[in-house]
Amino acid sequence: MLERALSEIHHPPTRGSGRIRLWVGKACGTSTWVREENPAAATDFRLCDRRASRDAGVNLVLGVIMSHAKPPFTIDELRAYLVEIFPELWKRGDFRIEDLAPMAATLRLVHHPRHLRYGGTIAGPAMFALCDVALYVAILGELGRVAHAVTTNVSINFLRKPAPADLIGKAKLIKLGKRLAVGEVALYSEGESDMVAHATGTYSIPARGDEPN
Numbered sequence: 001m002l003e004r005a006l007s008e009i010h011h012p013p014t015r016g017s018g019r020i021r022l023w024v025g026k027a028c029g030t031s032t033w034v035r036e037e038n039p040a041a042a043t044d045f046r047l048c049d050r051r052a053s054r055d056a057g058v059n060l061v062l063g064v065i066m067s068h069a070k071p072p073f074t075i076d077e078l079r080a081y082l083v084e085i086f087p088e089l090w091k092r093g094d095f096r097i098e099d100l101a102p103m104a105a106t107l108r109l110v111h112h113p114r115h116l117r118y119g120g121t122i123a124g125p126a127m128f129a130l131c132d133v134a135l136y137v138a139i140l141g142e143l144g145r146v147a148h149a150v151t152t153n154v155s156i157n158f159l160r161k162p163a164p165a166d167l168i169g170k171a172k173l174i175k176l177g178k179r180l181a182v183g184e185v186a187l188y189s190e191g192e193s194d195m196v197a198h199a200t201g202t203y204s205i206p207a208r209g210d211e212p213n
Helices: 002-010 050-054 075-085 124-143
Strands: 019-026 033-037 043-047 060-067 095-101 104-109 150-158 167-176 180-189 195-204
Touching (some): 104 124, 124 150
Antiparallel strands (some): 043 060, 167 180
């Protein structure tokens, strides 16, 4: 079991086949799988019954928590949901979801004259919007239908002038709790390796049961 666990850690599963993290606990006399729910509504399966562990020895064992829950959305499903709840923003095609990953999302802002400021460069408000939207998409990619998640704070640093091209926003969630999500977004001009802006943001997440169907 331990050899298999270590093998899976060195070769983690792809999105949709499971996620792995480690835990340490007292050795068990049984191998009962205990089912628990995490705040993101994914299902965890723990090796080792907690009650059995209280009666066991003090040897520490390495266990594996593996979440087998299906992601809330595919990229196409999430885009359809965003068109449903924010049609004026998503129907015109300015933003495109490029990738969804655990605790992360990559979005594209399509280059268009309406996003430019005087001098022909992409305007700051358009860059800010990409950061905000990318964080929102990353949160929905983890939690599902939480349309009423709202921004409570975003701070952005503009680092250099973006090229006249599509803008790529790479969002990563740093913390995802029951009521708050904290993340960061790095912006790049397509085909460039230098970051053009960096933002950090916090979202408020509605309590379970407060979200309308």
